[in-house]
Amino acid sequence: MSGALLEVDGISVSFDGFKAINNLSFNIDSGELRAIIGPNGAGKTTFMDIITGKTRPDSGKVIWGEENVSLIKKSESDIANMGIGRKFQKPTVFEDQTTRDNLTMALKNKRKPWAVLFYHSNADDRAKVDDIADEIGLSDHLDRRAGDLSHGQKQWLEIGMLLAQEPRLLLVDEPAAGMTVDERNHTVTLLRRAAETRAVVVVEHDMEFIRNLDCKVTVLHEGSVLAEGSLDHVTQNQDVIDVYLGR
Template sequence: MSTLLEVNGVSVSFDGFRAINNLSFAIGLPELRAVIGPNGAGKTTFMDIVTGKTKPDEGIVRWAESAQSLLSMTEAKIARAGIGRKFQRPTVFEDQTVWDNLRVALSKPRGPFAAMFDRVTPEDRKRIDEIAGEIGLSGHLSRMAGILSHGQKQWLEIGMLLAQDPKLLLVDEPAAGMTTEERNHTADLLKRLAKSHAVVVVEHDMDFVRRLDCRVTVLHEGSVLSEGSLDHVMADERVIEVYLGR
């Protein structure tokens, strides 16, 4: 497994509050990683930095695919380089079908000229069918996205990320608001994707994290507090103190 993303010595402050404090983090390809921690631990800021939304005060964020610093790249260029992010609340085109949502997301040339001559090729149709099968929505391609269940909308958004051919997927609290069956489906989906992608899951649901059965990174006050299996980090006295306050 080769290192895909390397965050080294990164710090960032907002109005005097240090949200990220000398954070070092690496993920390989392929790999599934869960990131946990109490509110204010720096989980969202970490994702903001990786995707270019927030620029750190110091440190290095290196993307191994191009041996390039992500800090010199715009958000759009970072996305094109192969980093996809799914926010907690699904953002799909609710007045369009599942099929149309996936078609719009396909990794293809952008811009006015490309849009004028946009054609759905047999390869596009094959890719859409493959993604729909992967996310479990093959039987729903003609349905409007707005009438899907919450869990199905989450899967559709993951599918829209896959349509962009990312190497790294950053997934924020995918289990929130899901039924038990939907959570299980989502965990199994992410585990399958991690066989060929790097997948970082930020999550509060420890039962969901346990089902992921992956390496866990615990953040606290913007730094890595503990890392290892879920059982290992939850037995760490420092983690117990942070979570239980003793």
């Protein structure tokens, strides 16, 4: 695996005869920040569905970690417990609970029924919540009801809830959608900081956001990798211009 944290090798999947993913291969290393771009229908969401166990590929391999564990037959919960966290485009938080409660509930603790039922916050957990709140920029909003946060703040809270689970790989779907310029800039900082201690894959359409991430870019088209490299490199690729940027 050449040190890769995640190796996707030759995966394909079809839905009613339509090949959503076509012999796609992709590697990401620990501590790497990667952006994925491509036109609608390129296979970006299906690609993440396969990694997280929501969709089973018809062929190919998905190999995880230093132990080279196959994820193909693992359940979504097993994959999450192995250290792969996913954030969908629309933020999903417990709106009637405070920011602090949301982060506390997401902490990587024992999930057995009795442990959950009789859970009491302790100093270590409170310190972890404070650290995460500081990292995502919500330290001043810990006691606010999550439903009262702005759209961007809810996005950060959900990212924080994923960080609380201590993932080794974070998959983030269109985090800049619906954000103000200041919120997008803060999100760039947040994701770059997160990638210092884990791998982060960001699916996004906002080219300025991608440029500010300043990372390697993978372009998908018709379920395959069309181009890969720096943003300047892929945006000068004529095939990328024809199928994506030219639109």
